[in-house]
Amino acid sequence: MSETKILCNTGTIDLSIEDISEEFEKLKTIEDSKLSLNPENADSGLAKLVLTLIELIRKLVEKQAMRRVDGGLLTEEEIERMGETLMKLEDKMEELKKYFNLTDRDLNINLGPLGDLM
Amino acid sequence: MGNLIYAIIFNNYPDKLNSLLSGMKGMSGESLDVVTLDEISAVVSHIERAELIADQTSAMAFAGIIEKLEQHFTLLPMRYGSMLESVDLILKMLEKNYPDFQQNLQKVENQSEFGLKVFCDPEKLKEEMRLKSETADNPSAKSEEGIKKSVYLDYMNKKLKEHRLEEKLLNYIDLVIAEFTGKLTQLHAVSKIKKRSTATILIDAVFLLKKDRKDELVQVVKDSQNQHPELNFTLTGPWPPYNFVDINLK
Numbered sequence: 001m002s003e004t005k006i007l008c009n010t011g012t013i014d015l016s017i018e019d020i021s022e023e024f025e026k027l028k029t030i031e032d033s034k035l036s037l038n039p040e041n042a043d044s045g046l047a048k049l050v051l052t053l054i055e056l057i058r059k060l061v062e063k064q065a066m067r068r069v070d071g072g073l074l075t076e077e078e079i080e081r082m083g084e085t086l087m088k089l090e091d092k093m094e095e096l097k098k099y100f101n102l103t104d105r106d107l108n109i110n111l112g113p114l115g116d117l118m
Numbered sequence: 119m120g121n122l123i124y125a126i127i128f129n130n131y132p133d134k135l136n137s138l139l140s141g142m143k144g145m146s147g148e149s150l151d152v153v154t155l156d157e158i159s160a161v162v163s164h165i166e167r168a169e170l171i172a173d174q175t176s177a178m179a180f181a182g183i184i185e186k187l188e189q190h191f192t193l194l195p196m197r198y199g200s201m202l203e204s205v206d207l208i209l210k211m212l213e214k215n216y217p218d219f220q221q222n223l224q225k226v227e228n229q230s231e232f233g234l235k236v237f238c239d240p241e242k243l244k245e246e247m248r249l250k251s252e253t254a255d256n257p258s259a260k261s262e263e264g265i266k267k268s269v270y271l272d273y274m275n276k277k278l279k280e281h282r283l284e285e286k287l288l289n290y291i292d293l294v295i296a297e298f299t300g301k302l303t304q305l306h307a308v309s310k311i312k313k314r315s316t317a318t319i320l321i322d323a324v325f326l327l328k329k330d331r332k333d334e335l336v337q338v339v340k341d342s343q344n345q346h347p348e349l350n351f352t353l354t355g356p357w358p359p360y361n362f363v364d365i366n367l368k
Contacts, residue, residue: 005357008336010343011237011350066281069274076271083270086277 047100051093052107058089120201121162121208122170124150125184125193125358128223129159138190145170145180153205155212158219161187162208170199188358192227194219194365195358214368222363230329230356234339236294236321237350240287246348247286248279288313291320294346301338305331310361320349324361332356 038045065082068074074082097103122145129135129152139150144163152159170176180198187193202208212219291313298321299309307327315322327335336353343351 005354006352007232007332007355008339008343008351008353010340011347062277063281066278069278070282079274080268080270083268083274083277087270087273 044100044102047096048102048106051096051100051102052109054096055093055107058093061089062086119164120167120203121153121205122165123196123200123202123208124161124163124180125187125195126212126219126223127159127161127187127191127193128157128227129154130157135159135191138187142183142186144183145176150183153208153212155209155216158212158216158223160208160212161193165201167201170201172199184358188230188356192223192229193358194222194226194363195360211367215365218365222365226326226359226362228329229326229359230332231359231361232325232327232332232335232353232355233357234321234323234325234354235319235352236323237318237352238320238348240317243290243348244283244287247283247290251282251286294342294349295321297345298338298342301341302335305334305338307331307335308362326359326362329356 065086069079069082097107124144127135132154135152139152139161142150144150144165146163146165146169148163148165150161150163152161154160177198181195184193184195188195202211295311295313299311302309302325305327307325309323309325311321311323313322314320325335332355339351339353343349
């Protein structure tokens with residue numbers, strides 16, 4: 001981006017034009033985050049899709065659980081059981097990601113104008 | 119040979135347009151021409167389809183031509199690579215989409231797009247919020263103390279802290295957006311705002327407002343910056359109205 005187009009760039013965080021450009025680049029990762037399915041990678045492509053959906057649901061469940069804990073509606077035993085479930089789910093997700101050679105970034109599908117899934 | 123379309127414009131001043139175009143070159147050095155239907159024109163240049171390279175340099179050069187036109191005319195920018203084979207096809211396209219072009223051109227008349235990105239150091243910001251919440255006497259801190267007896271409770275405690283920090287951060291972003299949009303109402307700006315595009319970009323917004331109100335917008339951004347020294351406000355523009363044209367070409 002041309003510097004002449006920057007009308008105002010202020011603040012105490014030390015950001016150069018290069019830093020800003022780098023941040024803009026991160027917004028352009030649509031190609032990386034598309035689901036790529038073809039005969040050679042049908043297994044891993046499907047695994048990516050399925051794990052993305054599972055991860056989305058897991059995060060929603062986790063968020064809802066935190067809201068319930070924060071609301072003070074659960075007993076200590078219930079919180080402990082919830083903790084055990086969430087911890088095991090997280091561990092299992094890590095195992096599956098490792099097995100299919102996927103990272104957190106791979107599981108964040110870009111939905112175009114709607115932005116990233118997670 | 120095809121016709122690469124750069125923009126659709128209101129051709130109220132044909133002499134001014136011809137004079138501007140005579141001093142400009144299109145992609146691959148060809149001269150720029152207009153194809154006109156009543157009040158609306160398409161700015162085009164001749165190019166071989168094979169010459170149209172899909173890379174950043176070419177796309178930037180294409181955008182540069184549109185920006186130069188936008189400084190003098192109200193326009194609707196076309197996507198890079200929009201080509202039609204003949205003038206007849208361009209006229210047909212103008213005719214089919216005439217009401218939509220007219221409506222969108224009226225919507226963006228004498229207005230430009232401005233982009234605002236608000237950056238933060240997310241770790242520093244969260245740390246400040248964590249320190250603030252720890253010093254504040256709130257009942258939620260007490261409930262955390264009660265759940266530290268097993269590995270699962272420790273896990274929940276850690277997750278709960280992360281959840282609360284995230285909620286605080288989102289509330290903080292909402293507050294900054296509300297303050298900023300409140301100040302913008304006096305400028306009659308249309309805005310589109312996204313929260314947390316990346317971990318570092320807290321707010322990613324675009325505004326459409328009258329070209330002559332640019333300085334007022336800069337002042338609003340500076341005021342917001344003074345109010346939030348922990349953030350970086352980067353305002354760019356004026357741009358063609360890339361994010362405010364709503365047409366599905368027929």
